[in-house]
Amino acid sequence: MIVFLYTIFIGGLMNVNIYFAEEIRECDRLAEDSGLSIFSLMENSGHALFEGMSKLLHKKQRIGILAGGGNNGGDGIVLSRLLLNHGYKAELIFPLGLPSSRVAQDHLDYYKTCGYRYSTEMEGEYDVLIDGLFGIGFRPPFTKQMIGCLDFWKKSNALKIAIDIPSGVEANHGRVEAAFQADHTFCLHGAKPSAFLYPSGTYYGELHIVDIGLPQRARFRVWTEEDVRGTWPAAKDYTHKGTFGTGLLIAGSRQMPGCAILAGTGAMRAGVGKLVMATEKTVADSCVISLPEATYVDREDSQWRKDPSISKIAAVAIGPGLKPDDSLENLITDFLEESEFPVILDAGALSERSYPKGRKSPVILTPHPGEMARITGKTVAEVNENRIQLASDYAISHHVTVVLKGMNTVIAFPDGTGFVNVTGNRGLSKGGTGDTLTGILLGMASQGYQPSMAANAVYLHGKTAELYAEEKAPSSMLASDIMQIWPVLLRKMELS
Ligand SMILES: NC(=O)C1=CN([C@@H]2O[C@H](COP(=O)(O)OP(=O)(O)OC[C@H]3O[C@@H](n4cnc5c(N)ncnc54)[C@H](O)[C@@H]3O)[C@@H](O)[C@H]2O)[C@@H](O)CC1
Ligand SMILES: [K+]
Structure with a gap:
């Protein structure tokens, strides 16, 4: 990144x-x-x-x-x-x-x-x-x-x-x-x-x-700590895992199994009630060691979408550790056309496609500048030089929410409004930090979508790097540190 x-x-x-x-x-x-x-x-x-x-x-x-x-x-x-x-x-x-x-x-x-x-x-x-x-x-x-x-x-x-x-x-x-x-x-x-x-x-x-x-x-403004506090969902009493929804994560491949672990950990620590990971069998075998809390379905089984564990999902995130191909494209088209819950698309799930207009539930794209360049036909420099305008134009014309990552991440909504995030540091310029963000978004969306959630996810993701840098050199930070720091950050900010 x-x-x-x-x-x-x-x-x-x-x-x-x-x-x-x-x-x-x-x-x-x-x-x-x-x-x-x-x-x-x-x-x-x-x-x-x-x-x-x-x-x-x-x-x-x-x-x-x-x-x-x-x-x-x-x-x-x-x-x-x-x-x-x-x-x-x-x-x-x-x-x-x-x-x-x-x-x-x-x-x-x-x-x-x-x-x-x-x-x-x-x-x-x-x-x-x-x-x-x-x-x-x-x-x-x-x-x-x-x-x-x-x-x-x-x-x-x-x-x-x-x-x-x-x-x-x-x-x-x-x-x-x-x-x-x-x-x-x-x-x-x-x-x-x-x-x-x-x-x-x-x-x-x-x-x-x-x-x-x-x-x-x-139309745009900087998202602040005060905004996070003002929009953070109130703590709920008498809860069980059903209270916080089921999230479906379609991620990870033999070449990139770690993306699934990072995104899955992001979703679970961000508070999803139940996480189902749809991935290849060998990936599941390695993921289960780091993430025994999730359940797994085998994406290589042609019947995987009939698995009862995914009959009642509240949100889906697709893409970390996946390469774009026809079968993935067809799967995404099905989710976009048939589902009535938030769809989060990242990495391999991002392509130059159109999105159904009038869809009830939001579609959130999380491109880094290279991916934004790929889906818009621009160069990376062109994306970075004009990222607020570009993210906004794309969000309006494709009726999606765009989270354009990188320094000063832009969160642009389909109505032409949006936010710029200024938290974070060079600790986040490492492979895997984007997968973690996708997981956090899935974790939050599964508990009930609200537009501010994307800005809160980005703000807090950046804050973990700032908290890390209080005691350690930012260059030494790993993507997997983000969700280790997350619980401490939430406690420090008195967010539940
Ligand atoms: N609502 C606001 O924010 C207000 C802003 N005001 C001020 O007005 C400024 C904008 O004023 P202007 O529209 O007059 O713009 P500028 O003060 O930026 O100057 C524009 C002038 O510079 C010339 N110019 C532009 N590029 C040039 C170049 N490469 N080489 C040589 N000449 C060049 C233009 O032909 C024009 O004559 C704002 O930045 C702000 O400082 C206030 O005075 C009034 C209210
Ligand atoms: K000036």
């Missing part, structure tokens, strides 16, 4: 909503139609930036604010005025020329009316540099003129802060030709997808979200 090694630091504890550029433009349009002008929104942005950034600044510092020609530059103009009003040594600079945006020009007029000056070149050393060159309006290429500016930025030892987006990074996309590396980025209204994509996310530094007074309407 590909995992990218950078960490997202989110300042404060507030919810992080994620807005595509077109959603921000729609928010602006709605505000303008109702009489809240962009001029006022820019004023609000400047105040919110001042309030957030002033916690990182002090009045003796020489602060250079680099402003571009668009509205990101306009935010820089308002911020400069407020810093000067409050006695900071702020210097407003237009290294790429004066503003072309009408609203930014109006703010510059007011700035001048206040008696403040600006320049067009950076000079000497600054203690702080603020990047207000480009925001959500940036489109590649990174021009020659910008390269000069970037060289200055790179050579400076100043504290580096970006307004909304580090310049050179696009709002929606992960690709980066060149960009301004920030120590902190203050995102207006909400984060943009590129903060969670690779390599763009590496340029943001610590993320801060600033409120500019617009209503929150994002």
